[in-house]
Amino acid sequence: MSDKQSPSKEKSLCSTFEWLLIALALAFTYRAFLLEAYKIPTGSMAPTLRGDRFAVACQSCGEKFDYGFIPERYRRGANREGFYQLDPGTICPNCGTTSRPVASKINGDRILVFKGSYYFHDPDRWDVFVFKNPTEPHLNYIKRLVGLPGEKIEIIDGDIYINDKITRKPAKVQNELWMPVFDSRLTEVVAYSQNREPVSPMMNSEGSNWRYIENGRSFSLDETEGKKHELYYNYKQGRDLRAFYSYNRYDMINVAPFFSDMMLEAYVAFPDQSGEFEAVLSKYGTEYTASLDVSGTMTVSAKEPSGKRNVIAEKTIKPLDTDRPVRFCFENLDHVLRFSFGPETLEYDFGREAHAMGEPGRLRPQIKVAGSGRLRVENLRIMRDIYYYGTGFDDETLRAGEGRPYTLGEDEFFACGDNSPASSDSRYWDAPGIGNNAKTYPAGVVPRDYLIGKAFFVYWPGSFKYNLNPKFSKLGKFAILPNVSEMKFIYGGVDDAEIEAEE
Structure with a gap:
């Protein structure tokens, strides 16, 4: 009886071996030409x-x-x-x-x-x-x-x-x-454990009166006289505004150039449904400002080093329900200024020609926010764009x-x-x-x-x-x-x- 089954077993073994060869051939083909x-x-x-x-x-x-x-x-x-x-x-x-x-x-x-x-x-x-x-x-x-x-x-x-x-x-x-530059949600956790005032790089300009709340993770303003109050990013208190990579050694920061393409994002609430808020990002000495009047106006303006300010884009929007935080975002990226508030967006394109926004220089960028009225700012983040180096460490x-x-x-x-x-x-x-x-x-x-x-x-x-x-x-x-x-x-x-x- 076993002699009669031998041919069948041999045939089965051959068939199995044949399928293995086909599977291996397909695997090699798959690896060589499709996915690896x-x-x-x-x-x-x-x-x-x-x-x-x-x-x-x-x-x-x-x-x-x-x-x-x-x-x-x-x-x-x-x-x-x-x-x-x-x-x-x-x-x-x-x-x-x-x-x-x-x-x-x-x-x-x-x-x-x-x-x-x-x-x-x-x-x-x-x-x-x-x-x-x-x-x-x-x-x-x-x-x-x-x-x-x-x-x-x-x-x-x-x-x-x-x-x-x-x-x-x-x-x-x-x-x-x-890439991250600053996130207010991560403001110095050491301060919390030591029961001391947190240190934030977002600091009051002279005469301004923003208050730190939630251990410095948010900022509030209670201004009833219409005066504008300003917070500025102090690079000496935070990280420097250079295009360094924390993946690399610290000593590379000394030769890293200043970046100029960046984004500021925050969530802003106006409990009284009135007031103003703005963000300022500078590039090559010119300050670009995204301004919001919560009653219904978005504006982008440019302030030249001479002090002259020009409105370069403006838009009327429908008033939003702002007693809860609404996303505010201003970015300066690849020769485009883009200002968003909730679902509304306002853009200004300088064009794609080289030096359309001025001559590059070794100028540290300026980052500020300002407001008037009663408002609250949460989850403030500053990000920078990737920076491709065109010069080596020896210039x-x-x-x-x-x-x-x-x-x-x-x-x-x-x-x-x-x-x-x-x-x-x-x-x-x-x-x-x-x-x-x-x-x-x-x-x-x-x-x-x-x-x-x-x-x-x-x-x-x-x-x-x-x-x-x-x-x-x-x-x-x-x-x-x-x-x-x-x-x-x-x-x-x-x-x-x-x-x-x-x-």
Whole structure:
């Protein structure tokens, strides 16, 4: 009987083996041409994508942030609980406090890359893409694509200019690239434990009388005489208004330029349904003011260094119910002033030409809010835009820096890391790219031949390891659960409608 079943068993084994071969072939095909997982090793794309890093919580304000792990600096390794003593140059992105905390290490983000993407369409600007490093083709790099074939690229005051016009990022990309400067909800938690007055960088100008409430997290004004009271951002009390990255060492702040593209957001309530509130952001010495008269007027004006003030945009709105907080937002971004209050928006576009808003200078920006009447301001946040460095730490102009534009040839792309001061990319590569059969590529470009695919999802962003005090986290070094809240899609590129709108 067993002899009669042998052919059937052999046939079954052959069939199983055949299916295994097919499955393996499909898996290899899938990995080679469609989808592949990658681990981010370094912080050149932080904060969008993070490499091996430390999870830090500021001892002063409680802000949670990442600090890059560089193996050469930590040869001694972690202690028995899995924590490292960090560099003395760690700086909080919210309050500017420098410290040398103890923190646990998190492995780099793990992402999915669609390798078939560029078989079907050309890469788009702002894509986060994987490619072979032109100078070391055995290494894969990941950066943001900022320049396309045939374009002239120039970096001026942190912004990307293509063919002498500023480029504007798609909304979803921009949302990823706003970086914190100040958040009133994180005003010095140390003050609470010591029962003392919190110290906020938003300070009263002389003669003004804003009051701190809720331990400095909110501000209130009770003014019945129509006088305007002002709060200004004191960089000496908070963090400096420079385009530094807390992911990097503190000593980089000394050479970081001042940023000029920023956003101020707050939630404002007018209990009496009357009063005024305004925000002031300066750029190159000119103060731009977004003013709200809650009775029904939104205004954007410009005050030149000479003191002359001009109204450049105005809009009448229907009065809103303002006894509860309403979102107020004013941003100066890529040559556009955008003022929002609740559902209403007012914009002024200076155009895309270089220097449309003046000549860049080494001027620290000014940030203020002011109001009159009875009002309350909550959840005040200041954010800055990503800043692409066009000069090195020795003040040398980099490739495509201001005054040194770079024109791409056919099938050539320009790549920059989001962590601009700590990214090896097209601005820095000084050796020709290495191709097959003794072929070379111009220094600084990513050739089409070396494109691998478009990154689109962070599926494993790291584990829960943020700790104010390591003794409360005995499981710190064994944390293996991913931080699900940080799983996300990676946005990039523009659609045809956005390209046409730009042109």
